[in-house]
Amino acid sequence: MHLGVFEVLGPQVGGTLSWPHHRSASVDFTSLEHWVHLARVIDEAGFTFLFLADTFGYPTVDGELSGTAAARGINFPTLDPSVVVTALARETARLGFVVTSPTGLDHPVQSARRFATLDHFTGGRIGWNIVTGSAQDVVAELFGHREMVLHDERYAMADEYVDAAVNLWERSWEDDALVVDREAGLYADPAKIHRVSFEGRYVRSSGYFASPPSPQRTPVLFQAGTSARGRAFAARNAEAVFVQATTLEQTAAAVADIRAGAAAHGRDPRSVTTIVGVTVVVAPTHDEAVARREEFDRLQSDEVVAALYSHNTGIDLLALDPDGTLEQVLGRGAAGQTGQTNVTRFLGGDGRPALSVREVLDELRGRGTRGFAITGDPVEVADELERVLDATDLDGFMLEPVFAPADVEDFADLVVPVLRARGRLPEVPATGTLREQLNGPGSSRLAADHPGRSSS
Structure with a gap:
């Protein structure tokens, strides 16, 4: 069972409201020490990675910043997660770091150099969470784009973007191009450094990649989108x-x-x-855990849900007929072209009825973009995690804290020993590059059957 923690450099996780609670320290997200503490806790507990979500977008209503989002800290404000990673790597021994970076805002050369640098400075413990963006209508306006690129075309662009970046990582420098011979004064063999050219519909590049090969060369490729097009993208590209x-x-x-x-x-x-999000509220006894979860639930409201949903999908639920379904807004503006998974899941199909807007609000209250929810004592939590894993063929979980970092500390202290005793976690946590921790020793490089390697 692989374990990660899902976080964002903002007041709270998952588009829910938690920072005002006395158990939460997430308002300290502007403090480096806050992140150092969290990274140390999960590194020592044997977690595989810290996943740092990111977006330039924010919740809007009628094109303006949502007052609820600004007032209550719902997906606003945020900081750049890539900047903190090297400091956290220095403070940890083996923990991996997955950084979210979109494919539509800068050139693949810029991303390739950034991730090569991070891979060097973390000793090969870096992953790239590839996203085509969120709140795309907001981002398009913020970056001065004339119009928002539609959902499926963004994935077509992302396929080329990833191909161009992987070409730079995998094909610019031969394995023995880096010499570093002090006596001969030879740093690299120029005959083994090659021009890399890429000519696509959306991306063009030709030249030499100036960053020397990092421990993994290509960062571990993560992807977080399960729309039909998102799954197709993952099947081709994602590790x-x-x-x-x-x-x-x-x-x-x-x-x-x-x-x-x-x-x-x-x-x-x-x-x-394959990883799924899970919100775990655990305490020494079942009743204590339930009481903590109820404290969190009392902080939630329709306004909080609507602010999160508008950020993720461009749809203002509070402006819709509560008795109608989301069909009433599809085809208007950004609706259905951003956060598609969180729209289609409520439209019904396969024998399931479409939910009304009122039902969507109720469904997302206290959940937001979070995954499964488990509340209980350590044994109950371990039992449920195992049940989910066995029923779905998943490989692990990302904790989505309610009260950070207290929830993560509780999980590390109470649940990790139970999972370890059951053989779900190793007695001695894996080490090495992030790819080795996921796939085993000796697997630092992109797999030979991955399109990024097999086409070289």
Whole structure:
């Protein structure tokens, strides 16, 4: 069982409201020491990675910053997570770091150099969470784009973007190009450093990649989107997928689809690590855990839910007929072209009725973009984690803290020993590069059957 922690450099996680509670320290997100403490806790507990979400967007209503979001700290404000990673790597021994970076705002050369630098400075413990963006209508306006690129075309652009970046990482420097011979005064063999050219519909580049090969060369490629197009993108590109948690049956179907898609691309389907989000509230006794969860639930409201949902999808739920479904807004503006997974999940199908807007608000209250929710004592939590894992063919979980970092500390102290005793976690945590921690010793490089390697 791989374990990660989902975080954002903002007041709280998941678009829910928690920072005012006395158990939460997430308002300290502007303090480096806050992140150092969290990283040390999960490094020592044997977690595989810290996942840092990011976006330039923010919740809006009628094109303006949501007053609720600004007042209550719902997905606003945020800081750049890539800047903090090198400091956290220095303070930890083995923990991996997954940084979210979009494919539509800068050139692949810029991303390739940034992640090569991070891979060097973390000793090969870096991953790239590839996103096509969130709140795309907001981001398009913020960056001065004439119009928002539609959902499926953003993924087509992302395919080229990833290909261009991987070409730079994998094909610019031969394995023995770096010499560093002090006596001869020879740093590198120029005959083994090659021009890399890429000519696509959306991306063009030609030249020499100036960053020397890092421990992994290519960062571990994560992806977090389970729309139909998102799953197709993951099957081709992703080494690890953050799967949307709905029901056990739907999650299992998404995992199976991603693995089948990977196999169709000639990849080992078991080489794709599948992770789902989980909100765990644990305490020494069941009743204490329930009481803590109830304290969190009392902080939530329709306004909080609506602010989060408008950020993720561009849809203002409070402006809709509460008795109608989301069909009433599809095709208008950004609706359905951003955060597509969180729209289609409520539209019904496969024998499931579409939910009304009122039901969507109720469904997301206290959940936001979070995954499965588990509340209980350490044994109850471990039992449920195992049940989810066995029912879905998932490979692990990302904790989405309610009260950070207290929830993570509780999990490390109370649940990790139970999972370790059951053989779900190793007695001695894995070490090495992030890719080795996911796939085993000697696997630092992109797999030979990955399109980024197999086409070289």
